[in-house]
Amino acid sequence: MRYQANELRYEQVTVLEKEAIFTELRVLRDSVPKGFSCYEVRHDDECQGNPVEIAKGILVNFYGTLLIQESLEQVEKEGRCFLEREDWNYSGERSFTLEEYMEVRGIG
DSSP states (O other), X not given: OEEOGGGSEEEEEEETTEEEEEESSEEXXXXXXXXXXXXXXXXXXXXXXXXXXXXXXXXXXXXXXXXXXXXXXXXXXXXXXXOOGGGEEEOOOOXXXXXXXXXXXXXX
């Protein structure tokens, strides 16, 4: 099942040294606001909760959806990119809605 982007709660993450927001659910791509790129994340085969791949779509070991204000070049060119442990960091802040995130950052 996929959900409207504006109906979910997100966590702030840093991925490949870029700020992004993350939800553990699948997002309807046509509900993502203009100016955001939408990618899906795969977790490790050992089910340890480690994000290991970002792609335009994930079928197996789905970990969540990543929204980012700039596109990830490697994913755009090759369809996916693999992550090392240090490539993904949670900010530790409280969760927020997409509307709250955009308001704080003056987007839209």
